[in-house]
Amino acid sequence: MSTPASKPSEAQRSLLRFLQREGKIAAADVVRLEKEAQEKGLPIAEALEAAGIISERDLAALMAATLRLRQIDLTAYPFDPGLARELKEAVATRYEIVPLRVDGRTIEVATANPLDLDGLKAVEFATGKRVKAVVASRSEIRDGLAHVYRLQESLDQFLQHVPDESVTVTELHDPGNDLRKVAQEAELPPVVKLADLILIEGIKSRASDVHVEPATDAVAVRYRIDGILEESFRFPKWVQNALVARLKVMAKLDITERRLPQDGRIQLRYQDRVVDLRVSSLPAHNGEKITLRILDAATGIKALDRLGFSDSDLQKMRDAIAKPEGLILVTGPTGSGKTTTLYALLREKISPNLNIVTIENPIEYQLKGINQVEVNDKQGLTFAGVLRSVLRQDPDVILIGEIRDEETAQIAMQAAQTGHLVLTTAHTNDASAAVTRLIDLGIESSVVASTVHLVVAQRLVRRCCPACSEPYVTADDTRRLLRVDEAAAAQIRHGTGCMTCRQTGYSGRIGVYEVVPITPALTKLIESNAGESIIRQQARKEGHNGVIDDAREKLLAGVTTPEEVLRVVQVNDYAPRCPGCEREVVDEYSVCPHCGTELRATCSGCGKPLTAGWTSCPYCGIKPGAVKRAAADVDAPGRPPARQRSYKALVVDDSEAIRDIVRITLERSDLGLSVVTACDGKEALERIAVERPDVVVLDLQMPEIDGFEVCRRLRSDVRTAFLPVLMLTAQQGEEHVTKAFAVGTDDYVVKPFRR
Numbered sequence: 001m002s003t004p005a006s007k008p009s010e011a012q013r014s015l016l017r018f019l020q021r022e023g024k025i026a027a028a029d030v031v032r033l034e035k036e037a038q039e040k041g042l043p044i045a046e047a048l049e050a051a052g053i054i055s056e057r058d059l060a061a062l063m064a065a066t067l068r069l070r071q072i073d074l075t076a077y078p079f080d081p082g083l084a085r086e087l088k089e090a091v092a093t094r095y096e097i098v099p100l101r102v103d104g105r106t107i108e109v110a111t112a113n114p115l116d117l118d119g120l121k122a123v124e125f126a127t128g129k130r131v132k133a134v135v136a137s138r139s140e141i142r143d144g145l146a147h148v149y150r151l152q153e154s155l156d157q158f159l160q161h162v163p164d165e166s167v168t169v170t171e172l173h174d175p176g177n178d179l180r181k182v183a184q185e186a187e188l189p190p191v192v193k194l195a196d197l198i199l200i201e202g203i204k205s206r207a208s209d210v211h212v213e214p215a216t217d218a219v220a221v222r223y224r225i226d227g228i229l230e231e232s233f234r235f236p237k238w239v240q241n242a243l244v245a246r247l248k249v250m251a252k253l254d255i256t257e258r259r260l261p262q263d264g265r266i267q268l269r270y271q272d273r274v275v276d277l278r279v280s281s282l283p284a285h286n287g288e289k290i291t292l293r294i295l296d297a298a299t300g301i302k303a304l305d306r307l308g309f310s311d312s313d314l315q316k317m318r319d320a321i322a323k324p325e326g327l328i329l330v331t332g333p334t335g336s337g338k339t340t341t342l343y344a345l346l347r348e349k350i351s352p353n354l355n356i357v358t359i360e361n362p363i364e365y366q367l368k369g370i371n372q373v374e375v376n377d378k379q380g381l382t383f384a385g386v387l388r389s390v391l392r393q394d395p396d397v398i399l400i401g402e403i404r405d406e407e408t409a410q411i412a413m414q415a416a417q418t419g420h421l422v423l424t425t426a427h428t429n430d431a432s433a434a435v436t437r438l439i440d441l442g443i444e445s446s447v448v449a450s451t452v453h454l455v456v457a458q459r460l461v462r463r464c465c466p467a468c469s470e471p472y473v474t475a476d477d478t479r480r481l482l483r484v485d486e487a488a489a490a491q492i493r494h495g496t497g498c499m500t501c502r503q504t505g506y507s508g509r510i511g512v513y514e515v516v517p518i519t520p521a522l523t524k525l526i527e528s529n530a531g532e533s534i535i536r537q538q539a540r541k542e543g544h545n546g547v548i549d550d551a552r553e554k555l556l557a558g559v560t561t562p563e564e565v566l567r568v569v570q571v572n573d574y575a576p577r578c579p580g581c582e583r584e585v586v587d588e589y590s591v592c593p594h595c596g597t598e599l600r601a602t603c604s605g606c607g608k609p610l611t612a613g614w615t616s617c618p619y620c621g622i623k624p625g626a627v628k629r630a631a632a633d634v635d636a637p638g639r640p641p642a643r644q645r646s647y648k649a650l651v652v653d654d655s656e657a658i659r660d661i662v663r664i665t666l667e668r669s670d671l672g673l674s675v676v677t678a679c680d681g682k683e684a685l686e687r688i689a690v691e692r693p694d695v696v697v698l699d700l701q702m703p704e705i706d707g708f709e710v711c712r713r714l715r716s717d718v719r720t721a722f723l724p725v726l727m728l729t730a731q732q733g734e735e736h737v738t739k740a741f742a743v744g745t746d747d748y749v750v751k752p753f754r755r
Contacts, residue, residue: 011116012037012044018115018371023065026052045112045138056137060112064135069114072169074098076217078240078287079147089149091126095119098136098144112138145237159179192240194248198719199277201232201295203270208335210246210277210294214240214287225741226462226509227335230502231692244281244288248400251279259283267294273297278362286590304344308365310550312517313631320454320517321345324396329414330456331426331434337511339364339458344397345423346370347396350665358399359386369375375401384408391415393455400424406442413443416451429570431455431516432535435526451528457514461554461564462506465495469505469558478562481571503690510559512551512569516544537557566675649673650693652710653728654685654702662697662728681705685713688720698745700729700736708743 016030023032037047049055054062064071083099092098096111096117107129111119114133124131136144198221202210207223214220219240221233235243248255251264266277276295281288305314320328328345330338343365346356350369358367361375361383373390376382381398384407390398391411402425403705404408416422428434434455438448474489484492494504516539518526525535540546545553551565565571591597651662656679663675676691678684680702688696696714700707707727716722727745729736740748 011113014115015044015113018063019048019054021048022062024062027064027216029053045136051674056112056139060135060137063114064373067135068132071135072100072110072136074136074144076237077144078214079144079238080240080241086127086129087123089145090128091122092149093145095122096138096141097123097149098141099123100134102129106132106133108132108143110134110136112136126453142674144238172738175363181494182448191242191246194235194243195250196245196300199232199268199292200270202292203268203296203644205292210292212243212290212292214244216286219243225502226464226504226506227460228504230504232719233722234694242285244290247279247290247292248281249350251277253279257323257508260290260511264719269550276362276411293421295362297366301339301343301365302369303601304348307341307344307513308510308554309513310553313513315536315549316454316515316517317345317456318348321348322419323421323453325416325419325421326453327412327422327424327451328454328456329426329434329452330458331431331437332458334429335571336458336606337509337700338458339401341456341458342423342513343367346397346399356397356399357390357393357395360399361382379523384411387411387415391420396576397421397423400425403438403441403474409443410439413438413447413451417447428457430457430536430537431514431544432532434554436532437644439526439529442472445529446527449523452518453512455516458515459551459568460509461551461560461568463508463510463559464561465491465498465505466508467495467500467503467507468498469493469495474562477664478566482562482565483557484552484556490554490623491556491558492562494561494563497690498691504563506564512547512554512565514545514547514550575682585643592656645703646690647671647673647694649675649695649697650658650678650684650691651675651697652678652681652702652707654680655699655700658699666697681707681710684710688714692719693723694726695726697728699727700727700731700740708739710744711740712743 010681013034013452016025016033018028019025020027020071033044033051036042037044037178038049040047045056049056058646060071061352063069079098080101084100086102087097087099087109093116096112100110100745102108107123109120109131111133113136114120114135120133133703138746160386181299198210198212202223205223205224205225208227209224211222211224211229212219213222214237217234218237219304220231221235222231224230244254248262248264250266253262253264260270261283262281264279264281265406266279268275268277274297276291280291280293283289288406289727304317314588320326332338344366346380347357347496349356350367352369356370356374358370359375360372363372364376367370367685371393373381373386375383375386383402383404387398387408388411398412398415398420400408400412400422402410412422412424412592426434426437431480435452438452439445441609469492470493470549472492474484474495479486481490487559495501495507497505501507516522521542522535525538536546548565548571551560551569554560555562555565555724558657610684626726649666651659651666653659653662658677659677663677666673666675673695676687676693678687682705684696684698687693698707707729711725711727714723714725725745727740727748730751732750737748
């Protein structure tokens with residue numbers, strides 16, 4: 001847009017002299033360009049581009065290279081609105097200089113004209129700091145000024161079509177935090193709205209964790225749903241600092257501290273329920289990463305018979321919880337549902353005649369009829385310290401969130417031996433490893449053998465979506481790995497993906513378990529310090545199936561998929577089998593006791609084990625010939641290699657010919673885009689939900705749902721509110737252009753071709 005005619009400033013003329021020295025323009029051009037710029041009211045940079053001499057981007061690159069300054073891409077810069085207090089908007093706007101960061105007595109600024117010495121001196125005078133300049137294009141400078149000084153307006157442009165929905169932050173008493181120095185930008189209405197929408201979406205989607213992750217050019221928001229991280233939003237980089245500041249304010253963290261990790265807590269009231277969130281900030285290369293663990297009491301405590309235990313395992317659990325003393329140990333990796341199992345066991349035990357105390361970090365669910373204590377290492381409330389105090393409270397049942405060290409293990413064992421029922425967790429692969437883990441922590445094997453009544457090992461697998469699951473053929477190598485015969489494999493199902501399951505094929509999770517009561521035979525083995533494989537084989541002999549066996553049963557019942565079982569359960573870690581008869585054997589066996597198949601090659605002279613590839617025995621010198629493996633190993637399918645992020649465009653047009661023209665043009669460009677297409681607005685919205693494109697090229701006139709309505713729906717959903725949309729259409733009328741920008745398009749381009 002032109003401005004009233006004015007004489008070019010000294011800074012503008014210095015730009016022309018610079019280009020003359022570099023041979024880009026002649027002396028006569030200097031006078032002509034000055035005159036044109038004055039008559040049309042254009043800045044010199046715009047006049048140069050209008051004349052086709054040099055673009056603003058090329059001009060920035062030339063100045064940076066010639067003056068040996070760093071060129072920066074401001075489209076992917078995390079602007080800090082707090083810097084508006086360092087440099088007044090009037091100074092920054094007058095000289096078109098964007099403050100980037102402050103480092104001690106130096107302020108780094110971006111400018112499109114580093115030859116404007118008056119502007120740099122004005123910044124130095126206004127801030128009292130030494131100025132370090134970097135170069136950016138003029139349009140990027142103008143956008144940067146808006147993001148720093150008018151953050152509210154910038155965010156409002158993106159969020160104006162998103163319906164308002166909010167949460168109420170419940171005040172938590174924490175005298176250790178002082179929030180008097182709250183950053184003003186963290187309280188701006190659009191920033192508050194954006195943070196609320198992120199948290200609400202996490203609660204609605206049943207996410208266990210929310211990850212706000214700064215990338216080099218954007219801010220990604222990912223939700224862990226049913227154990228899998230899914231990227232849901234991708235916001236512009238300039239949103240980063242304000243969004244992180246808002247979340248830290250909500251969690252009562254120090255927003256001025258960006259170099260050290262911090263932990264906090266948010267309690268929200270959403271609709272008619274209270275939700276707790278545990279917040280962790282972590283300084284990362286691209287900025288602070290925020291992770292929020294959602295503890296939603298509305299999900300409720302599940303009954304023991306709703307967790308997926310078989311009838312026989314359920315009876316073992318109830319027999320153990322009915323005992324007045326001893327220890328019940330639930331083991332598995334983080335996120336495997338151990339706490340849910342413990343709470344379900346406690347629910348069976350709640351009675352007005354019992355004093356039940358839990359020691360947790362954190363308290364995930366609130367239970368009526370029990371006393372819950374939260375560990376706080378900062379305040380000196382450790383598991384071991386709290387447990388000592390609890391034992392003086394006349395407890396009947398004690399739940400210990402986790403046995404981490406020898407001290408906690410010793411006290412827990414003493415409690416279990418002195419008339420208390422103790423429930424706790426550990427981190428091991430299976431039940432036999434959990435027993436040896438206690439011994440490794442310093443507990444005598446005889447104490448473990450006499451105190452532990454039940455060990456439960458578990459994992460969580462995703463359920464097939466009931467709305468879209470169907471039978472499918474399993475690959476032969478996968479079927480053999482899972483030891484499923486061809487006839488039984490006909491029962492296997494998987495989800496094809498639908499709107500109900502967000503196109504994942506899965507909906508919800510279920511546990512797969514190994515439930516082992518400590519019998520007299522197992523007690524003897526534990527007392528004798530038997531190895532894990534010996535204990536495991538005895539448990540199998542007594543009919544206690546492993547996690548893989550329970551997972552296989554749920555697989556053949558159509559509850560989950562082979563991919564889920566292989567993802568969650570380390571198949572090769574469980575019960576090796578003889579390649580001859582397929583019966584379980586122990587690692588130490590050289591020969592199968594059931595069928596006589598050689599499991600490991602041994603020397604015929606001294607009986608020592610031999611390694612594949614040896615041509616003679618190193619122990620006695622006999623040459624038995626080259627040693628070969630007794631049976632070929634079946635390896636689990638390897639994990640796919642990590643994928644680098646690629647960018648994707650969605651082209652929407654009801655004309656196949658035009659779709660092909662645009663697709664081929666984009667694919668042959670140097671943008672590195674992969675391209676998918678849709679033939680109408682309805683298909684476009686469905687593909688956007690599944691494909692998650694980085695940009696949408698949208699036709700205007702389409703059947704059923706036109707381009708205006710597609711854009712309006714995208715802008716009304718926070719997931720796609722920031723998704724770039726380019727309308728490519730044959731409609732040239734001013735009313736169409738106005739309406740397109742009103743519904744939220746980023747650009748409007750008239751098609752240079754016809755159908």
